[in-house]
Amino acid sequence: MKKIVLVILLIFSFTSISQSENFNLKKIASLAKPWGSTFINDRELLITEKIGKIKLVNIDDGKIIEIKHNLKFKNAGQGGLLDIIYKDNYVWISYTEEVKKRIYSTSIARGKLNKKRIKFKNIFRSKPDDISTEFHFGSRLAIKDDYLFASIGERGLGGLVQDPKNHLGSIIRIKLNGKIPKDNPKFTNKPDWLPEIYQIGVRNPQGLTVSAINGKVFASNHGAKGGDWFGEIKKGENYGWPILGWGGTNYDGSKIGPKWKLGFTKAIQYWVPSIGASAITIYKGKEFSEWDGNALIASLRAKSLIKLDFQNLNEVKEEIVFKNKIDRIRDIQVHPSNGKIYLLSEKNYGQKGPEEDGLWLMEKN
Numbered sequence: 509m510k511k512i513v514l515v516i517l518l519i520f521s522f523t524s525i526s527q528s529e530n531f532n533l534k535k536i537a538s539l540a541k542p543w544g545s546t547f548i549n550d551r552e553l554l555i556t557e558k559i560g561k562i563k564l565v566n567i568d569d570g571k572i573i574e575i576k577h578n579l580k581f582k583n584a585g586q587g588g589l590l591d592i593i594y595k596d597n598y599v600w601i602s603y604t605e606e607v608k609k610r611i612y613s614t615s616i617a618r619g620k621l622n623k624k625r626i627k628f629k630n631i632f633r634s635k636p637d638d639i640s641t642e643f644h645f646g647s648r649l650a651i652k653d654d655y656l657f658a659s660i661g662e663r664g665l666g667g668l669v670q671d672p673k674n675h676l677g678s679i680i681r682i683k684l685n686g687k688i689p690k691d692n693p694k695f696t697n698k699p700d701w702l703p704e705i706y707q708i709g710v711r712n713p714q715g716l717t718v719s720a721i722n723g724k725v726f727a728s729n730h731g732a733k734g735g736d737w738f739g740e741i742k743k744g745e746n747y748g749w750p751i752l753g754w755g756g757t758n759y760d761g762s763k764i765g766p767k768w769k770l771g772f773t774k775a776i777q778y779w780v781p782s783i784g785a786s787a788i789t790i791y792k793g794k795e796f797s798e799w800d801g802n803a804l805i806a807s808l809r810a811k812s813l814i815k816l817d818f819q820n821l822n823e824v825k826e827e828i829v830f831k832n833k834i835d836r837i838r839d840i841q842v843h844p845s846n847g848k849i850y851l852l853s854e855k856n857y858g859q860k861g862p863e864e865d866g867l868w869l870m871e872k873n
Contacts, residue, residue, distance in 0.1 A: 530873050533833055533851075537570045538863040539563065542852040544591035544602075544648075545839050545867075548621065553841065553850065554599065555867065558588035562601075564623060565867055567850065576625040579617060582606035585642025590614075593649045593656075597621050598684070602647040602658060605633065613637040614645045614660050614675075618686070631686025632704065634660050634675040641665070648716035648787065650725060655689060657681050657706065657725055657741070659713035666750035672701035672708050677749055679713070679727065679741050681706040693744040709747035709772065715788035716741075721801045728785035728805060729775075731756035732764060736785040738805060738816065739775035748772035755780040776818050777826065784809030787839040793847020795872055804829075806837035806851070813837060813851070813870075834868050 541558040548554055548564075554575075555563045560583055564573040579601070581589055587604025594600075598620055605615035617628035644661035651657070662669045662677035669677030681704065683689060688703045695703070715728030715738070725741040735756025739747070748754075753764030755778050768774050779785065786806040791799040805814040812831035818824045839852040849870035 529830065531830075531870055532873055533830075534869045534871075535834075535866045536567055536850075536869050537565050537572055537867045539572075539852070539865050539867060540863045541588070541854060542865055542867065543589060543838055544593075545841050545850065545852055546592050546594040546599075547841060547844055548594045550843070550845050553867070554592050554594060555852065556589040556592045556601065558590070559583050560589055562589065562592070562626065567867075567869070573623060575623060577619075577628060578626075579603055579628055580606055582612055584610075584612060587612055587642055587645050590645060590647045591649045593651060594621065595651055595684070599626055599628075600631075600649055600651075600656060600684075601628065602645075602649055604645055605630070607633075607637050610640050611638055612640070612642070612645075614647050614663075616649070616656070616658055616682075616686075618684070632658070632680070632682060635702065636674055636676075639663050639665070644712040644730075646713055648714060648727075650716045650718045651684070652718045652723065652725060654684055655681050656684055657716060657718070659710065659716045659727060661712045662710070662749070666711065669709060669711070669749050670746075670751065672698065672705055675702060675705065677708060677710050678705045679707040679710065679716075679725075680704040696744065698744055706743055707741050707745050707747070707773070709745075709749050709752075711749045714786045715805070717787075717789050719790035719801075720792040721790055726776075726788060726790065726803065728788045730785060731780075731782055733757045733759050733761075734780035734782050735764075735767075736779040736782045737775035738777045738785065738788065738803060739773065742773055745773040746771075747775070754778055756782065776821060777816055777824050782809055783807040783812070783814070784836070786837060789840050789842055791842060791847075793842050794845075795843075795847035795849070797847070804840055804849075806840045808836040808838065811835055811837065813840075834866075 616632040619626040619628040646659040646661040712730040735754030803816040834853040
Protein backbone atom coordinates (compact mmCIF):
# COMPACT_ATOMS: atom_id res chain seq x y z
CA MET A 509 0.00 0.00 0.00
CA LYS A 510 2.84 2.39 0.87
CA LYS A 511 4.40 1.72 -2.54
CA ILE A 512 1.13 2.62 -4.33
CA VAL A 513 0.85 5.89 -2.40
CA LEU A 514 4.48 6.73 -3.22
CA VAL A 515 3.91 6.13 -6.95
CA ILE A 516 0.82 8.39 -6.92
CA LEU A 517 2.75 11.15 -5.13
CA LEU A 518 5.60 10.90 -7.64
CA ILE A 519 3.20 11.19 -10.58
CA PHE A 520 1.47 14.26 -9.19
CA SER A 521 4.77 15.95 -8.34
CA PHE A 522 5.43 16.24 -12.07
CA THR A 523 1.95 16.29 -13.61
CA SER A 524 -1.09 17.84 -12.01
CA ILE A 525 -4.66 18.34 -13.13
CA SER A 526 -6.19 21.78 -12.77
CA GLN A 527 -8.37 21.52 -9.68
CA SER A 528 -10.15 24.88 -9.88
CA GLU A 529 -11.46 25.62 -13.34
CA ASN A 530 -11.76 29.39 -13.38
CA PHE A 531 -12.42 29.58 -17.11
CA ASN A 532 -15.22 29.11 -19.64
CA LEU A 533 -15.09 27.48 -23.07
CA LYS A 534 -17.49 28.85 -25.67
CA LYS A 535 -17.86 27.75 -29.28
CA ILE A 536 -17.74 30.75 -31.62
CA ALA A 537 -17.97 29.19 -35.08
CA SER A 538 -18.46 25.80 -36.75
CA LEU A 539 -15.80 24.66 -39.21
CA ALA A 540 -14.77 21.56 -41.16
CA LYS A 541 -11.33 20.11 -40.37
CA PRO A 542 -9.67 23.37 -39.23
CA TRP A 543 -5.86 23.27 -39.09
CA GLY A 544 -4.20 26.68 -38.69
CA SER A 545 -5.19 30.16 -37.56
CA THR A 546 -3.75 33.65 -37.28
CA PHE A 547 -5.04 37.01 -36.07
CA ILE A 548 -5.07 39.80 -38.68
CA ASN A 549 -6.47 42.34 -36.18
CA ASP A 550 -8.24 42.33 -32.81
CA ARG A 551 -11.53 41.07 -34.28
CA GLU A 552 -10.70 38.67 -37.12
CA LEU A 553 -8.96 35.33 -37.46
CA LEU A 554 -7.82 33.72 -40.69
CA ILE A 555 -8.36 29.96 -40.49
CA THR A 556 -7.37 27.14 -42.82
CA GLU A 557 -9.53 24.07 -43.29
CA LYS A 558 -7.49 21.04 -44.28
CA ILE A 559 -10.05 20.21 -46.96
CA GLY A 560 -8.95 23.31 -48.90
CA LYS A 561 -10.76 26.41 -47.66
CA ILE A 562 -9.52 29.63 -46.09
CA LYS A 563 -12.06 31.21 -43.74
CA LEU A 564 -12.14 34.68 -42.20
CA VAL A 565 -13.94 34.53 -38.84
CA ASN A 566 -15.20 37.53 -36.89
CA ILE A 567 -14.66 36.54 -33.25
CA ASP A 568 -17.27 39.04 -32.02
CA ASP A 569 -20.28 37.70 -33.92
CA GLY A 570 -19.03 34.40 -35.40
CA LYS A 571 -19.60 35.55 -38.98
CA ILE A 572 -17.59 33.57 -41.53
CA ILE A 573 -16.36 34.67 -44.95
CA GLU A 574 -14.66 32.25 -47.34
CA ILE A 575 -11.59 33.66 -49.09
CA LYS A 576 -10.79 32.20 -52.51
CA HIS A 577 -7.23 31.24 -53.41
CA ASN A 578 -5.13 29.79 -56.23
CA LEU A 579 -3.17 27.08 -54.39
CA LYS A 580 -2.63 23.77 -56.17
CA PHE A 581 -3.26 21.80 -52.99
CA LYS A 582 -4.28 18.22 -52.33
CA ASN A 583 -6.40 17.03 -49.42
CA ALA A 584 -4.75 13.60 -49.23
CA GLY A 585 -4.36 11.64 -46.00
CA GLN A 586 -2.84 14.02 -43.45
CA GLY A 587 -2.24 16.64 -46.13
CA GLY A 588 -4.19 19.64 -47.34
CA LEU A 589 -4.16 23.28 -46.33
CA LEU A 590 -2.07 23.42 -43.17
CA ASP A 591 -0.76 26.40 -41.21
CA ILE A 592 -1.30 30.10 -41.89
CA ILE A 593 0.34 33.22 -40.50
CA TYR A 594 -0.13 36.96 -41.03
CA LYS A 595 2.17 39.98 -40.81
CA ASP A 596 2.12 43.47 -42.32
CA ASN A 597 -0.68 42.79 -44.81
CA TYR A 598 0.91 39.55 -46.09
CA VAL A 599 -0.20 35.97 -45.52
CA TRP A 600 2.01 32.86 -45.54
CA ILE A 601 0.52 29.38 -45.82
CA SER A 602 1.97 25.87 -45.66
CA TYR A 603 0.17 23.20 -47.64
CA THR A 604 0.36 19.87 -49.37
CA GLU A 605 1.22 20.76 -52.95
CA GLU A 606 0.32 18.24 -55.62
CA VAL A 607 3.45 18.52 -57.76
CA LYS A 608 2.00 16.03 -60.20
CA LYS A 609 -0.64 13.32 -59.93
CA ARG A 610 -0.33 11.61 -56.51
CA ILE A 611 3.08 13.19 -55.90
CA TYR A 612 3.16 15.67 -53.01
CA SER A 613 5.41 18.18 -51.31
CA THR A 614 5.23 20.29 -48.16
CA SER A 615 5.25 23.76 -49.70
CA ILE A 616 4.95 27.36 -48.51
CA ALA A 617 3.36 30.24 -50.39
CA ARG A 618 2.97 33.97 -49.72
CA GLY A 619 0.30 36.40 -50.84
CA LYS A 620 -1.01 39.86 -50.07
CA LEU A 621 -4.08 39.83 -47.85
CA ASN A 622 -7.34 40.31 -49.72
CA LYS A 623 -10.63 39.41 -48.06
CA LYS A 624 -12.12 38.16 -51.33
CA ARG A 625 -9.25 36.27 -53.00
CA ILE A 626 -5.58 35.78 -52.12
CA LYS A 627 -3.20 35.25 -54.99
CA PHE A 628 -0.39 33.13 -53.57
CA LYS A 629 3.10 32.59 -54.95
CA ASN A 630 5.26 29.67 -53.83
CA ILE A 631 8.41 30.64 -51.93
CA PHE A 632 9.47 27.14 -50.77
CA ARG A 633 9.00 23.52 -51.82
CA SER A 634 10.52 20.72 -49.76
CA LYS A 635 12.99 18.31 -51.36
CA PRO A 636 12.65 15.64 -52.52
CA ASP A 637 9.44 16.68 -54.26
CA ASP A 638 8.62 13.29 -55.76
CA ILE A 639 7.12 11.54 -52.72
CA SER A 640 3.73 9.81 -52.84
CA THR A 641 3.15 9.15 -49.11
CA GLU A 642 0.18 10.97 -47.58
CA PHE A 643 1.34 11.55 -44.01
CA HIS A 644 3.80 13.46 -41.78
CA PHE A 645 3.82 16.75 -43.70
CA GLY A 646 4.45 18.83 -40.55
CA SER A 647 3.89 21.77 -40.78
CA ARG A 648 3.76 24.88 -38.58
CA LEU A 649 4.93 28.39 -39.36
CA ALA A 650 6.45 31.03 -37.08
CA ILE A 651 7.84 34.49 -37.78
CA LYS A 652 10.77 36.00 -35.92
CA ASP A 653 11.85 39.45 -37.07
CA ASP A 654 12.38 39.15 -40.84
CA TYR A 655 12.61 35.36 -40.87
CA LEU A 656 10.05 32.62 -41.44
CA PHE A 657 10.57 29.32 -39.61
CA ALA A 658 8.73 26.21 -40.78
CA SER A 659 8.59 22.61 -39.59
CA ILE A 660 8.86 19.93 -42.28
CA GLY A 661 7.69 16.39 -41.56
CA GLU A 662 9.60 13.29 -42.64
CA ARG A 663 6.69 11.82 -44.64
CA GLY A 664 7.19 8.45 -42.97
CA LEU A 665 10.66 8.14 -44.50
CA GLY A 666 12.64 8.23 -41.27
CA GLY A 667 15.77 6.75 -42.84
CA LEU A 668 16.30 9.95 -44.84
CA VAL A 669 16.06 12.38 -41.92
CA GLN A 670 19.75 12.27 -41.06
CA ASP A 671 20.67 13.19 -44.63
CA PRO A 672 20.58 17.03 -44.73
CA LYS A 673 20.68 16.97 -48.52
CA ASN A 674 16.88 16.80 -48.26
CA HIS A 675 14.39 18.73 -46.11
CA LEU A 676 12.64 15.73 -44.57
CA GLY A 677 12.40 15.96 -40.78
CA SER A 678 13.86 19.44 -40.47
CA ILE A 679 13.17 22.96 -39.29
CA ILE A 680 13.86 25.47 -42.03
CA ARG A 681 14.51 29.21 -41.84
CA ILE A 682 14.04 31.52 -44.81
CA LYS A 683 13.47 35.24 -45.22
CA LEU A 684 9.89 36.45 -45.46
CA ASN A 685 10.24 36.77 -49.23
CA GLY A 686 11.63 33.25 -49.57
CA LYS A 687 15.28 34.20 -49.93
CA ILE A 688 17.91 32.29 -47.97
CA PRO A 689 19.63 33.89 -44.95
CA LYS A 690 23.40 34.01 -45.34
CA ASP A 691 23.92 33.01 -41.71
CA ASN A 692 22.02 29.71 -41.95
CA PRO A 693 24.05 26.62 -40.90
CA LYS A 694 25.15 25.78 -44.46
CA PHE A 695 27.12 29.00 -44.62
CA THR A 696 28.62 28.75 -41.14
CA ASN A 697 29.57 25.19 -40.13
CA LYS A 698 27.33 22.73 -42.04
CA PRO A 699 28.41 22.90 -45.70
CA ASP A 700 26.60 19.66 -46.60
CA TRP A 701 23.20 20.93 -45.43
CA LEU A 702 20.61 22.35 -47.79
CA PRO A 703 20.69 26.15 -47.46
CA GLU A 704 17.20 26.47 -45.93
CA ILE A 705 17.79 23.98 -43.10
CA TYR A 706 18.17 25.37 -39.57
CA GLN A 707 17.91 22.13 -37.53
CA ILE A 708 17.47 18.44 -38.37
CA GLY A 709 16.32 15.22 -36.74
CA VAL A 710 12.59 15.80 -36.14
CA ARG A 711 9.75 13.45 -37.16
CA ASN A 712 6.34 15.09 -37.51
CA PRO A 713 6.49 18.54 -35.88
CA GLN A 714 3.04 20.13 -35.68
CA GLY A 715 3.86 22.88 -33.20
CA LEU A 716 6.16 25.85 -33.71
CA THR A 717 6.23 29.24 -32.02
CA VAL A 718 8.40 32.23 -31.17
CA SER A 719 8.30 33.25 -27.52
CA ALA A 720 7.17 36.82 -26.89
CA ILE A 721 9.07 36.58 -23.59
CA ASN A 722 12.61 35.93 -24.84
CA GLY A 723 12.44 35.53 -28.64
CA LYS A 724 13.45 31.87 -28.58
CA VAL A 725 11.87 29.41 -31.04
CA PHE A 726 10.16 26.28 -29.69
CA ALA A 727 8.58 23.22 -31.32
CA SER A 728 6.48 20.19 -30.48
CA ASN A 729 6.95 16.90 -32.26
CA HIS A 730 5.12 13.58 -32.66
CA GLY A 731 7.09 10.51 -31.74
CA ALA A 732 6.18 7.07 -33.05
CA LYS A 733 4.42 4.95 -30.42
CA GLY A 734 5.23 7.37 -27.62
CA GLY A 735 8.06 9.85 -27.53
CA ASP A 736 6.28 13.13 -28.24
CA TRP A 737 8.31 16.12 -27.08
CA PHE A 738 8.47 19.88 -26.58
CA GLY A 739 11.80 21.62 -27.00
CA GLU A 740 13.82 24.59 -28.19
CA ILE A 741 14.93 24.95 -31.80
CA LYS A 742 18.69 25.46 -31.95
CA LYS A 743 20.73 26.48 -34.98
CA GLY A 744 22.73 23.69 -36.58
CA GLU A 745 21.69 21.03 -34.06
CA ASN A 746 20.06 17.60 -34.38
CA TYR A 747 17.11 16.09 -32.47
CA GLY A 748 18.20 12.62 -33.53
CA TRP A 749 15.31 10.92 -35.34
CA PRO A 750 15.42 7.98 -36.10
CA ILE A 751 18.64 7.32 -34.17
CA LEU A 752 16.77 8.39 -31.05
CA GLY A 753 13.29 7.19 -30.13
CA TRP A 754 12.66 9.81 -27.38
CA GLY A 755 11.20 7.06 -25.19
CA GLY A 756 8.88 5.64 -27.83
CA THR A 757 8.89 2.46 -29.90
CA ASN A 758 7.92 1.50 -33.43
CA TYR A 759 4.25 0.64 -33.97
CA ASP A 760 5.13 -3.05 -34.10
CA GLY A 761 6.67 -2.74 -30.64
CA SER A 762 10.31 -2.92 -31.76
CA LYS A 763 12.80 -0.53 -30.21
CA ILE A 764 14.00 2.58 -32.04
CA GLY A 765 16.81 3.99 -29.97
CA PRO A 766 17.48 5.71 -26.64
CA LYS A 767 15.48 8.62 -25.28
CA TRP A 768 18.51 10.89 -25.63
CA LYS A 769 22.29 10.76 -25.80
CA LEU A 770 25.17 13.20 -25.99
CA GLY A 771 25.64 14.92 -29.33
CA PHE A 772 21.91 15.49 -29.87
CA THR A 773 19.53 18.24 -28.76
CA LYS A 774 17.70 17.32 -25.58
CA ALA A 775 14.00 18.13 -25.43
CA ILE A 776 12.50 20.02 -22.49
CA GLN A 777 9.60 17.60 -21.96
CA TYR A 778 8.77 14.11 -23.26
CA TRP A 779 5.47 12.20 -23.30
CA VAL A 780 5.20 8.41 -23.18
CA PRO A 781 2.58 7.32 -24.10
CA SER A 782 1.97 9.83 -26.85
CA ILE A 783 -0.37 12.78 -26.32
CA GLY A 784 -0.48 13.67 -30.02
CA ALA A 785 1.27 17.02 -29.48
CA SER A 786 -0.04 19.67 -31.85
CA ALA A 787 0.17 23.47 -31.83
CA ILE A 788 2.00 25.33 -29.08
CA THR A 789 2.42 28.86 -27.79
CA ILE A 790 4.42 30.55 -25.05
CA TYR A 791 1.74 32.48 -23.22
CA LYS A 792 1.93 36.22 -22.67
CA GLY A 793 -1.24 38.21 -22.07
CA LYS A 794 -3.67 39.89 -19.69
CA GLU A 795 -6.40 37.27 -19.32
CA PHE A 796 -4.18 34.58 -17.78
CA SER A 797 -1.23 36.77 -16.77
CA GLU A 798 -0.21 34.25 -14.10
CA TRP A 799 0.74 31.93 -16.98
CA ASP A 800 3.19 34.38 -18.61
CA GLY A 801 6.23 32.49 -19.86
CA ASN A 802 4.55 29.08 -19.63
CA ALA A 803 4.12 26.86 -22.68
CA LEU A 804 0.63 25.79 -23.72
CA ILE A 805 0.56 22.50 -25.63
CA ALA A 806 -2.49 21.48 -27.67
CA SER A 807 -3.11 17.74 -27.74
CA LEU A 808 -4.83 15.67 -30.40
CA ARG A 809 -4.77 12.14 -29.02
CA ALA A 810 -5.22 13.12 -25.36
CA LYS A 811 -7.80 15.83 -26.24
CA SER A 812 -6.29 18.15 -23.69
CA LEU A 813 -4.63 21.52 -23.14
CA ILE A 814 -1.38 21.17 -21.22
CA LYS A 815 0.56 23.91 -19.44
CA LEU A 816 4.30 23.65 -18.84
CA ASP A 817 6.28 25.82 -16.44
CA PHE A 818 9.80 25.25 -17.73
CA GLN A 819 11.65 28.16 -16.14
CA ASN A 820 13.68 25.58 -14.21
CA LEU A 821 14.70 22.96 -16.77
CA ASN A 822 15.65 20.56 -13.98
CA GLU A 823 12.11 20.64 -12.61
CA VAL A 824 9.56 21.14 -15.37
CA LYS A 825 6.05 21.43 -13.94
CA GLU A 826 3.22 20.05 -16.06
CA GLU A 827 -0.47 20.74 -15.56
CA ILE A 828 -3.47 19.48 -17.52
CA VAL A 829 -5.60 22.62 -17.82
CA PHE A 830 -8.55 20.65 -19.18
CA LYS A 831 -9.27 17.36 -20.93
CA ASN A 832 -12.08 15.84 -23.01
CA LYS A 833 -14.04 19.07 -23.33
CA ILE A 834 -13.63 20.00 -27.02
CA ASP A 835 -12.19 16.82 -28.59
CA ARG A 836 -8.89 16.96 -30.50
CA ILE A 837 -7.21 20.37 -30.23
CA ARG A 838 -5.51 21.32 -33.49
CA ASP A 839 -4.42 24.93 -32.97
CA ILE A 840 -4.08 27.62 -30.32
CA GLN A 841 -3.84 31.42 -30.57
CA VAL A 842 -3.58 34.14 -27.91
CA HIS A 843 -5.51 37.35 -28.59
CA PRO A 844 -2.95 40.10 -29.32
CA SER A 845 -4.61 42.64 -26.99
CA ASN A 846 -6.61 40.96 -24.24
CA GLY A 847 -4.80 37.62 -23.91
CA LYS A 848 -7.90 35.45 -24.28
CA ILE A 849 -7.24 32.05 -25.85
CA TYR A 850 -8.72 30.74 -29.12
CA LEU A 851 -8.65 27.04 -29.95
CA LEU A 852 -9.43 24.97 -33.04
CA SER A 853 -11.01 21.57 -32.44
CA GLU A 854 -11.82 18.55 -34.57
CA LYS A 855 -14.10 15.70 -33.55
CA ASN A 856 -12.51 12.96 -35.58
CA TYR A 857 -9.60 12.31 -37.89
CA GLY A 858 -10.29 12.11 -41.60
CA GLN A 859 -10.24 13.89 -44.92
CA LYS A 860 -13.82 15.12 -45.01
CA GLY A 861 -16.70 15.71 -42.71
CA PRO A 862 -19.57 18.01 -41.80
CA GLU A 863 -18.95 21.34 -40.11
CA GLU A 864 -18.96 19.84 -36.64
CA ASP A 865 -15.50 21.07 -35.70
CA GLY A 866 -15.01 24.56 -34.40
CA LEU A 867 -13.35 27.68 -33.10
CA TRP A 868 -13.54 28.05 -29.31
CA LEU A 869 -12.98 30.94 -26.94
CA MET A 870 -11.31 30.27 -23.59
CA GLU A 871 -11.69 33.09 -21.06
CA LYS A 872 -11.89 33.52 -17.30
CA ASN A 873 -15.20 33.21 -15.46
